[in-house]
Amino acid sequence: MGVSIGFISATTKELNRAEREPSWADAYHYELYDSEPFPLSDRPHGGPDKAFAGLQFLLDETDVRLDFLMDGFQILEDGTLFGWTAEQIESVAGQLRATPWEQLAVHYDPEQMTKEDVYPNTWRFDPDSELAWLERAYEELVAFFTQAADRGYGAFMSFSF
Numbered sequence: 001m002g003v004s005i006g007f008i009s010a011t012t013k014e015l016n017r018a019e020r021e022p023s024w025a026d027a028y029h030y031e032l033y034d035s036e037p038f039p040l041s042d043r044p045h046g047g048p049d050k051a052f053a054g055l056q057f058l059l060d061e062t063d064v065r066l067d068f069l070m071d072g073f074q075i076l077e078d079g080t081l082f083g084w085t086a087e088q089i090e091s092v093a094g095q096l097r098a099t100p101w102e103q104l105a106v107h108y109d110p111e112q113m114t115k116e117d118v119y120p121n122t123w124r125f126d127p128d129s130e131l132a133w134l135e136r137a138y139e140e141l142v143a144f145f146t147q148a149a150d151r152g153y154g155a156f157m158s159f160s161f
Helices: 012-020 022-034 052-059 086-097 101-105 110-115 127-150
Strands: 004-010 045-049 081-084 154-160
Touching (some): 004 022, 004 127, 012 022, 012 081, 012 154, 022 081, 022 154, 045 052, 052 101, 052 127, 101 127, 127 154
Antiparallel strands (some): 004 154, 081 154
C-alpha cells in the first residue's frame, strides 16, 4: 500500500459539481476508476503514484511551478480528493513539456533525499534503479498532463495514505 497520488481527467462541469457536492465527487471519482473498460478512452489518467515526493524533490530545483500537495482545490475535507482546473492542467502541461527529464535528473541526490526522508525513502538501496523509476513516473506525469490539456480537461487528484 503506502502513500500515493493519482490523476484522472475531469470536465469543468464535473469539477464545479464536485466543489458544491463533495459526497457526489467521492462516489463519481470512484466510478471513473471502476468503469468498464478502464480507462475510458476519453479519460487520460496517470501517476505519479508513490513517486510524487521524489519527483517533488527534483521539481523544486527547476522552474516548474508544481506542488502536488498544495496545488488544486480541496474537495474532500479529509484531504484525499482535490480538483485541478483545466487552466491549471494546461499551465502545468506547458511547464512539464518544456522541462526534459535530464533537467530534473541532474538534481537527483540519493544521499540528500535519504537524509531528508523523502518518501518512500528507498533512495540509498539501489540509487540507479530508483532514478529509472522516477524517470518512468515523470514520463507518465508529462503524458497525463499533456493529454488532459490537449483535450481541455481539468482533473481529480486522489491522495491516498
